[in-house]
Amino acid sequence: MSVLNTDTASADPHRRPSSGSLNGKRIMVSPGHGWTWQNTSNFWYTQRGVNNGIVEDFSNAMMALDFLVPYLINAGADVMVPRERGYISAEFIGDDGDSSYFETGSWTASSNVSGYWGTGYHWASASATETATAGWNFTITEEGRYPVYVRWTAGNDRSTDALYRVQHAGGTTEVRVDQNQHQYTNPYDNVTETVDQGARWVYLGEFEFTPSSGATIELSNQTANGSVVVADACKVGGGVGSVDRGGGTSGRPRWEECSRYYAEFDQMPSSVYDVSGLDDGSDNVSTPPRKLLWWKDFDLAFALHSNAASGTARGTVTYTYDNSGSTQHPQALLNDSLSYATLVQNEVMRVCNDWAAANSDTWNNRGLNTANFGELRTNNKTPSCLLEMAFHDNAQDAWYIRNPNWRHDVARAIYKAIARYFNSAAVILPLPPTHLSMRNTGTGQATINWQAQTDPLETSATPTGYRVYLSDDGFSFDSGRAANGSTSHTLTGLAPGTTKFARVTATNAGGESLRSELICVRTPDSQAEGLAAPLLLVSGYDRLDEFTWYQQGATNQTGDMHIRNQRDSLRRHALAAAAAITSAGGSYFFDSTSNESIESGGVTLSGYQVVDWVLGNESTADETFSSTEQGLVSSYLGAGGRLFVSGAEIGWDLDSQGSGADVSFYEGQLETNYVADDSADYSVDPVTGGLFDGLAGFDFDDGSGDSYTVGYPDIIEPSSSGSAAPALQYSAGVFAATASDAVVVFGFPFETINQSSARDAVMERVLRSLAASYTGINTSMGGGGGSGSGGGGDDSGCSVDATGAFPLALAALALFWWRRRKAFSQHES
DSSP states (O other), X not given: OOOOOOOSSOSOTTSOOSOSTTTTOEEEEEEOOOEEEETTTTEEEESSOOBTTBOHHHHHHHHIIIIIHHHHHHTTOEEEOSSOOOOOOOEEEEETTXXXXXXXXXXXXXXXXXXXXXXXXXXXXXXXXXXXXXEEEEOOOSOEEEEXXXXXXXXXXXXXXXXEEEEETTEEEEEEEOOBOEEEEOTTTOOEEEEOOOSSOEEEEEEEEOTTTOEEEEEEOBOXXXXXXXXXXXXXXXXXXOOOSSSOOOOSBGGGBOHHHHHHHTTOOHHHHOSSTTOHHHHHHHHHHHHHHHHOOOSEEEEEEEEOSSSSOOOEEEEEEOSOSSSOOOHHHHHHHHHHHHHHHHHHHHHHHHHHHHTTOOOOEEEEEEEOOHHHHSOOSSOEEEEEEEETTSHHHHHHHHOHHHHHHHHHHHHHHHHHHHOTTOOOOOOOOEEEEEEEEXXXXXXXXXXXXXXXXXXXXXXXXXXXXXXXXXXXXXXXXXXSSSSEEEEOOOOTTOEEEEEEEEEETTEEOOOOOOEEEEOOOTTTTTSOOOEXXXXXXXXSEEEEEEEOSSSOOOEEEEEEOOSOTHHHHHHHHHHOBOTTSOBOOEEEEEHHHXXXXXXXXXXXXXXXXXXXXXXXXXXXXXXXXXHHHHHHHHTTOEEEEEOSSHHIIIIISSOHHHHHIIIIISOEEEEESOOOOOEEEEOTTSTTTTSOOEEBOSSSSSSOOOSSOOEEEEOTTSOOEEEEEEETTEEEEEEOSSEEEESSOGGGBSOHHHHHHHHHHHHHHHTTTOOSOOGGGTXXXXXXXXXXXXXXXXXXXXXXXXXXXXXXXXXHHHHHHHHHHXXXX
C-alpha cells in the first residue's frame, strides 16, 4: 500500500504552476450535492443523510478540495469548481468605487458592457510600462488561507495578460489572466462560439492573510496585449451562504452549499441554475454542466460521488452518458468519454485493490456503466464521467471513505487518469518529500535534509528537483526557491536569534508535489554562539484528519465539522520556545525533525538536553510511539536526556490499547498512568506545588479555538514506578499533565492551548525544568550575563526562583502528599 505523508494544501498556494503534464488544460471538478432548500417543508437539508459517519454532500467536496484539485493545479491545469472552493467563512467583497477601492493614474468609469458587479466598472488604457493601477484594500480580521477572486467585463479589446498583484502575509505574488474574448470551435459539433472569463468570479489562487498583513489586490495597466484592462470587483474568502429561497439563508459556510446557490451568488444567468422552478435539488444536478456550457472551452469534466444502495453493496463504478435522454451526444464525444472513464476506473481500482489487500479485504470492481444522469446528459460539449468511488451506506466501504489516506490515494489515481487521457506517456508528479530535518550547521547557517518518497504504483513519479519554501512565522510562506542540494538545502547569513520555518516540495516534468510537513530551526543569539542546540523539536503528528462528525435536518442544521491537520503542529512549539528566557537571561535555540528521521537513524536524540515530541491527536491507527521509537527514547532517557511529550491519545494508544511493551514504556519511561479516554473538559489549572504552580489556568481548543479540535483529551496520573507528580488538573484530582525532573507528559496537545501568553509561560517552565543547567550564555566566548544572574558555563547549575524552573523540594513534597492521599483513598475503598 502506498505510504503517505501528504499535506492538504497545494505546493505553492500563491499561484497556479505554469508547467506540468496538464499545462493549458481547463478542467471542471464537480463534487456532488451540498446544503439545499426544501421548498415544500421549508428547511435546509443535505441531499444525502448521515451514513456510517459520512454525509456525501460534504465528503465529496472535502476530497476534491483537499486532494484532487491541488493535484490538478500542481500539474498545470486551470480548474473550475462549481461550488465555493475556500473553506474559510470570512469574506470581503470590494466593488469599484466603494471604500475599499483605490486607483492611481487615469481610469474611466463605465457600465457599457453588462455582467459587472454592482453599478459598473472602471477601465484604463493598456501600456507597455505601468502608468495606472487600481485595486482593493481589505482589513483582515482572522488569520487564514483565503481564496482570492476578481471580476471584469470581457470584450474583444481587453488585455490577454492582465497583471494582478496579490499582497499577502508572505509577500507579493503576480498573477496574469486573460480578460479578452476569443473564438473557440468545439471539436465535437464544430460550432464556433465566443468565449471569455468575464462576468463571474475568477480564481487567482489561495493566499495567507493576517490582521497585520491585511489584503491588497491590485490591477496594473501594464500589458503587452490588448487595448484596455478592466477593474470591476474583488472577493477575498469563502463566505457564508447568502441566497434566501424564502425561509432565510442556510447560515452555513458557502463551500457546504450545493452548486446551484454558488451560481446564483455568482450572478450567472438563471438559465444556469433555475430551470426546475422550486425544485432546487434537481437544479443542482444540472447546474455544473450548465456552468460549463455557459463558460465554454473546457477540455474535460469530472463528477465525484459516493454510492448508496441496500447497505450490502460494495465497490467502485464509473458512469458515462447512455445517450438515451433528450440531449444527444455526438458519437465521437461518447467514445472519448468512454476512453476517459476507462482510465479513471482502472486507476482507481489499482488503488482500491492495493488498499483491500493490505487490509485482508477484497474490493468489488463494478466496472463501467452508462446512465441518463443529469450531470452527464446536459454536457454535450466535453468528455465527462461520473465516479461512484465506494458505498457510503456500507460499513466496510465507509471505513475507507473516512480514511484521509485512502481519499488521497483515490484522488491521486483520478489525477493520473486525467493526465493519461491527454497523454498516455504523461509523467506523474512526485509525492512530497519525507524524513525531514532542519538543523543548525554553522554560524548563521542551517541545513534542511529530506528523502524522496516513492510512489509504489507509479514509476514515472520520480523527483528531478525540489523547491524550498520559507517563512518567518510558520504560517505565511514565500514563493520558494530551487533547492541547492540533491536532497538538502542550506541557508546562510542567518542573523543570531533567527527563527525560520520551511516546507519542501518535489518536482519533475509532471509538475510539483503537495507540500511536506513543516519543520523549523532557531539560530543561537549572540550570547549562545558556540553552544550546542539544547532543544530538538520532533514532528510526530501525521494523522491527516483529527475527527469528523455530521448532523443535518430541519431542526439541527449543524452541518459538518471537518478538521484538517495542516502538518504544522511544530509552529506553536517553536514560537513559544523562541520566546522563552533561561533563568540566567539567555534564550533557547533549537533544531527540528520528523519522527521518521528519528526512527530511520537520520537524526539522533543524543546531544540534545531536551526533546519536545509533538503528537497532537495521533492515536492507534498512526501509532504515537513505534517500538523502534520507544527503544530510542528509552536509551535517550537512560543516558540522562529529558523529554516533553504532548498529545491527546498517547495514554489511550499505549497504556489502554497497547501491548505489554507499550504499557511498560508509558508507565516506566514516561512515568505516567492512563486513567480515562475523554476528560470532556477543555480547561486546566496548575496543581499546587507542581511544575506550573503560580501560573494562571488556561484552556485548549474544543472546536472554538484557532488551532484544531482536541477530540479525546486523556485523563492521566503519575505512575508508581517513577518520580513524576501531577502538574495540571482538569478538576480537583483529575489530572491533565504529569512532571518529573526527566519527563513532562501532557494529556492534550500543547499547541492547542488557546492563549499565546499561556503557551509561552508553560513552555518556559518546561524548558527551565528539563534543561535546568542550560543558561543560554557561552562564557567562553565572553557572552554577557543578560538580565539573569549570569556566570557559569553552559553546564553550570543555576538556582531557580518561584517564577522559573520546577522547585524540586516543592515537587517532592507535592508528590509525597499526592501519593499519600491516593493510598488513603484506595484503603478507604
